[in-house]
Amino acid sequence: MGALASLPVFFDLAGKRAVMAGGGAGAAWKAELLAAAGAGVDLYVPRDDLGEEMAELLGAKPSSGRIVHHDRPWSADVFAGAAIAVGDIDSEAEAQAFACAARAAGVPVNVVDKPAFCDFRFGSIVNRSPVVVGISTDGAAPILGQAIRRRIETLLPPALAGWAALASKLRGEVMDRLAPGPLRRAFWERFSDSAFTTRPPGAEAEGDARGFVADLARSPAAGGRVTLVGAGPGEAELLTLKAVRALQAADVILFDDLVSDDILELARREAKRMLVGKRAARESCRQEDINALMVQFAKAGKHVVRLKSGDVSVFGRAGEELDELRREAIPVAIVPGITAASALAAAFGVSLTHRDRAQQVRFVTGHSKKGGLPEDLEWTALADDHATTIFYMGGRMAGKIAERLIANGLPAGTPVAVAANLSRDDETRAAGTLENLGAIVARIGVDRPILIGVGRVFQEHAKAAEVPPTVQPAEAARQSF
Known part of the structure; x- marks a missing residue:
């Protein structure tokens, strides 16, 4: 230390x-x-x-x-x-x-x-008694201590006091009935998940907790469960608080290839970590194998976190995983994450919807299982000049996407925005027009995680791209401090 x-x-x-x-x-x-x-x-x-x-x-x-x-x-x-x-x-x-x-x-x-x-x-105090947090700056910066206190207070709901009191009430029973180690930890971590809510525990909470103690005492596998967690676009600070709590309570983490090291650093140190990434043009785990791993570990009584980049419910194959877990009667929860489309909008400083430019937004997959363009897309509907369309995983198909949209009536001069490795240190952005989409993506690199935005909400960036700025946005941001 x-x-x-x-x-x-x-x-x-x-x-x-x-x-x-x-x-x-x-x-x-x-x-x-x-x-x-x-x-x-x-x-x-x-x-x-x-x-x-x-x-x-x-x-x-x-x-x-x-x-x-x-x-x-x-x-x-x-x-x-x-x-x-x-x-x-x-x-x-x-x-x-x-x-x-x-x-x-x-x-x-x-x-x-x-x-x-x-x-x-x-020091400064956060009072959720019997939970009490003290903060000290050793007298050097009391105002900083107060600022830290305010930040912590937002993380600890007032209802935590009631849950802590219930924990004290249950402690003796947990100690008597559950063996030290995984069983006790399984109980307390499930209990802690409930404690971080906005509501105080009611009479049913105590009954549920005692019932879970009894289940664990009868069968250690009763503690097995899966949490599908959205890791967001890459930057650790874009994780939700609930996602961090899930990572810190995990026994096993099955993570995607695009999940950043900074996010994995927030996980419980003792958790087993397994890369089950799926990337285009690379050898990767089959979905059936990932499903089998989740079931295997959960039936062994483990808390499995299936950590996916972006949001689990947007092109994350969560549907197949949920079906398998429910077939096996394994408890499963979902923690949403920030999807890449939202990160794209933040990176370019735009709204994906706009009263005068886009009345709807669509998320579309940019490739099929076979590697080409999806065959069942309604290209006529996608070629809408009053909508914003975000293509996920469309880097290799960028040129063909542009051809299809133009062939179905979308003007060749429609603004586009392209980003790779959103929210990471090596994030790269570019803008232009639909007719040049293939060349823009080729310049960025098709082997990187690419997101493509098409629509008039990006028109200022497309115009600016015609005259390259003397200082790039990322560099300007660094110089502004």
């Missing part, structure tokens, strides 16, 4: 005595915090020195612990029997005296905003 600026610990103050000196707003916040942790707070400050916040706090009943006001200054004898001491003191000399007196009594001390007199620090 690397060096730690300070050691994060969680201090049980329930029923213990805390000494508090000071009557200002800072003291009020710390006194409220100590009481919330169950401490009995003895507050030493003359009544005339009580600020408005402290007076309001003393007039209210704390949700936990207690706060007792002593109408006098602190003195060296107040630290006996205390578990913790906190002072909100302006004077440097008095702050030093307070810290020295506390340390002499063997009591850890914190003087607000005076690091030299602190044995510990208060």
